[in-house]
Amino acid sequence: MTTSDRKTLLAAKAFNRRTVLKSGAAASAVGFTAKATGPFVRDAHAAELELRVLMWANYNVESTVTAFEQQHGVRFAPTYFDGNSEAFNKMKAGGTQDFDLVQADGHWPRTYHKQGLTQIVDPAKVPNLANAYPACVPPKYTLDQVEGGTDWVAIPNCWGGYGVTINTSMVDAADAESIEVLYNEKYKGHIITSARFEENIAETGILVADRMGTRDAARPDGKPFNPYVLTDEELEECKTWLIKQKGLLLTRYVEYDMVDRLMISGQAWMSPEWGITFRRLLAMHRNGELDWQARHVLKPTEGGLGWIDNWMISSGVEDAEKREICYAWINNFLSDENMLKVLREEGTSSVIDIRKHLTEIEIEDFLLNETEQISGLYMFDQPSSPEKWERVWSEVEAA
């Protein structure tokens, strides 16, 4: 008898005991699988109404969500994204069936609506909007309405800029006023910028148009200057600047932790950002944890980028009950109580005037007495030709 034959016989002998052991193991495995797969099997057939939201992570305030869920008997299901074009692509690829609410900023709500991804909204159903800063709503700010019309396509909730945060102990005050500080040989190896292609090109576009003298001249499209609508010559010049800048950069950041770490440690001396790191640096300085003062240049001499975030209702929302829930969510979001949480917990300024609840220091940190500045900022937009911008960005990255 060969070894393998013997093995076979032994295997046959072990049959009974092994079968018992195995079925036990199998049963527990099945139990575990059922537990683990339970939630999404249940989700798929959920009877309760689900509010599916494509949003920025920082607006998910847990206590607000829980209270809202209990009050309206719905389940809140958020999905997060980073940049506008990322969310837009997701909506474009059939996302209207996946999401009820979606967020976007600047010019983007118009684009969403033009593409049939979102529906017209009624501001009258959002009573909390009455307390908004004038600079954030029509007639001063009209990007939430269809172009040349009065129908609303989005409800604003928060605003901010994309200014440059500066380490004042390292960077000359005179240099800090201009965007050019980000391209200055003097600060080689201590500059960081975001990894997003749109804002990098747009910010360079402002500088380039200023230097070329094309910013205030007549634009080819007959509209006022928009850094997201650049001519081929301007784009070509942007490319040159960006390639030159690459040699000066420490890195490009995708995560905010990186900005904090690099700025606090003094490795990086300047970074365009939303102002979050800036407020953190200010607080640290006040507490004596940081021996230098930070500064945030919201609007450099050439001009700056800004944004107003909005809620939009997806065109996939067709039944009235769901639509009411969407409005209820937006209105609830704009309540003083929630906006205070968004400001204090997530560090984002609200479009609702909540100054009466805030301390003097908070009002100063969040630049809340300067909301009129919003009107002077170039709003985030969709690149006029993503194809051309992609090419410029790839050539910069490959250089």
Add this chain to the structure above:
Amino acid sequence: MARRVDRWLTPVALGTMLGLLYVFLFAPVIYLVYTSFARDTTWPFPWNPNVKAYLNLINLRAYQEALWNSLGIGLWTALISMALSAMGSIAVLKYRHRWRGWFSIVLISPMFVAELLIGISTLIFNRKVLGLPGNVGSAVIANAVHGMSFGFLIMLAQLVRYDWRLDDAAMVFGANPWRTFWHVTAPNIWPAMLGAFVITFLLAFNNLEISFYNLGAVPTLPSLAWGSLRYGLEAELFALAALVNGVVFLAFVVIYVLMRLGIVRFGYRGI
């Protein structure tokens, strides 16, 4: 004398290499666990132990849901991948058939395709051709296609020297194919199957690039982490990762104790 030195020097040198590899692989994980207890996740020095993030987890349903979704996707993917890859590898290795080469190529082919492309192409196909919205099922399937090729290769690597005469012998003794598999083949190849299961589970559990495009509104751990990058990773994510690692560590301790006591041997036939 030289030989005796050589006899212990080799294992010590190689063992040191393994040790260093563990240090390298686990350093970031240890850092995550450490940071999960810190008050400040971006600047966790000096250390102020703090369990706030863990307490928050109890109330944050988004994280719990993401964890269960990731587990579900991982388990289903692993089951499908393991079954298909085990069947495929047995077919290819055991039977002389004119299509054997082609079958192998087809079964390995998902590996030729970058994860990102699998994600994107499945998205395009589901949306534009089939008109399906994002859902867990298509994420599982897209992950399983990818996982299957990994499972297949892992099975091949181990079964390439498996003695199929064992199976034939069992058949000669009158066992039917199913019994043969269960009592002869499976006990011998199960380490490979377990390997395929574990690897495909891990690939799917934390997959970002395939799942991202196919999930629609369903959150998973990696998509949560990716989504929160804009404003920095939240302490709760670190805490959840630390908890998952805690469970894994416990599992290892249990396996170790069981092996130490000789209760399980995991196919090891030595002393």
Add this chain to the structure above:
Amino acid sequence: MAAPRRLFYRSETRFLLLGLPGVMFVVFFLLFPIVSVIVFSFWRTESYEIYADWNLDNYRTVLFEGTYLTFLWRSIVTAVVVTAACLVYAWPVAYFIAKYGGRYRLLLVLALAAPFFTGAVLRLSALQAIMGPIGVINMALGMFGLPAVEFLMFNKFASGIGIAYLYLPFMVTAIYLSLLNFNFQLLNVAKVNGARPWRAFLTVTWPLNWIGTAIGITLVFIPCLAESLTPTFLGGPSGKLYGSVLGLQFDQTGTWALGSAMGVLLFAVCCVVIAVMWWTIDLRRTGFTGAGR
């Protein structure tokens, strides 16, 4: 005559029963989607909209405007270097586990897989926190008054370490699984016959475990080629790889047609790599015991 024919028939049935489900799975859920990518690569996008205008412009852009080939070349070089480094490190480690791991060797291998329970985003972010300019390593050096190690920060080297970090366990596992069934006594036979240890390794151990090694190489090389996440965290301003730019087309710029063409090119390169690996495998020399010996 009848009996062997029936036997043949039965084994054919079993082959198909076992093999076809996997094959059909791939055809339905990979081949069809890939065909749609190939179709897209001949179309055109404009402002996030895709139009079915058949053309070759995407390929012209990808193949003849150096930019995208630069990324591809970067990725190939990275993949070659990282795979070679992984190979050199993985072999001794796998060998150690298989030969000296004793009854705990499964545990030792599983421990290599354990870090995968944590997502790549979190681990890479932590790796960056450890290696970065103000990371744990450089802070420790600073405490002893030593200068910071520049080469670990935001450059291709750091990115390479990150990629190796992600895929090294694949290589170790593949080689280990192969060694698991390797008869170590063959080495003693070689030594008894007067072979020096290195010669024994090169003439016996290495060729007999080449399949496992080749699989390990493939498992590391292909994901390296397509890597997109690591350079984002660790690569610095000039470290973008092909995979990152490919991802950009779909996530951000919405240039799906160009992205599809890039995908097709990547697919083609991977096919060449696999074909080369396949060609190096000589079943007979690796102790193949399946049908067809």
